[in-house]
Amino acid sequence: MRISAKGRYALASVVSMAQQYATGESITLISISERLGISKIYLEQVFSLLKRAELVTSVKGSQGGYQLARAPKQITALDVLAAVETSLFDRSEETVPEKAPEIESAMRSLVFEALDQSVSEALIRCTIEDLLAAAEQHKAAHAVMFYI
């Protein structure tokens, strides 16, 4: 299914920050922007949402930047996407016009709610630490390729 640029950028940014989480240093938007090849101005809007969701903390002014608010193990893909993806999680309540309430009710409980729960479960299972590990493994595999 379609994940918007905001969601993809947010996830990639958080994983990127997690790669340096151990150092405790703050990271500037411009460095993330350059690392990922994403417009810095656009990232500002993404981080505004990440901050509102309390996934990152910030320090203003020179030498300032962002930090993860929690350890990568304590942040899930659900946390990140829920913070920035509106269409993925808005329960729009509307199904079908007021007629045929029994069909509407059946669709809501068997399809829409089941779907939401399934999505949440899948995303909550994936932590930033998991993504970090997979990324490191990918990098290692690539290194071996060149070594051979």
Add this chain to the structure above:
Amino acid sequence: MRISAKGRYALASVVSMAQQYATGESITLISISERLGISKIYLEQVFSLLKRAELVTSVKGSQGGYQLARAPKQITALDVLAAVETSLFDRSEETVPEKAPEIESAMRSLVFEALDQSVSEALIRCTIEDLLAAAEQHKAAHAVMFYI
């Protein structure tokens, strides 16, 4: 998550048709449109997609109409939504610009593909027959309410 009007209308229409599946009669768009309170002209576009996906068959001309191509038990919510919802199933391939391929790769396999699989599994578990049964039960519950 957000399901578009097309998806909701398609699902409701198919369930509505399933309510009369046993009779073997064809059903006109205008009757579905009136039953559900949905614009007939818009439904035409929905049914064009349902037909392309071979979920319904049609008979043109006077006394014509639509029929389910298979029994309600053999049609899943996945079939219906996949037929009409584009954004729900298009694998857009794009994640993040070419930089940081290891993060991109991790996101794809751990988040996007896992999500797609989870969505498919949830939707394939729900047949039109299930929806029909839930709708009938809802109607019965309502009837009891009035009886008391």
Add this chain to the structure above:
DNA sequence: ATAAAACATAGTAGTTTGCTATGAAATGGG
């Protein structure tokens, strides 16, 4: 003071969504 950063708000081109409009093609009933 000044440069470097976060933060805030507004604008904008392109796409998607949810619908309407119009008409063509097919087909059974009179």
Add this chain to the structure above:
DNA sequence: CCCATTTCATAGCAAACTACTATGTTTTAT
């Protein structure tokens, strides 16, 4: 044969959304 009824096809359109860019204003270490 004619005609009402239906499916089928295409085009248009306003509103919303998406993915950005532009232009600042704070804040703060040096």
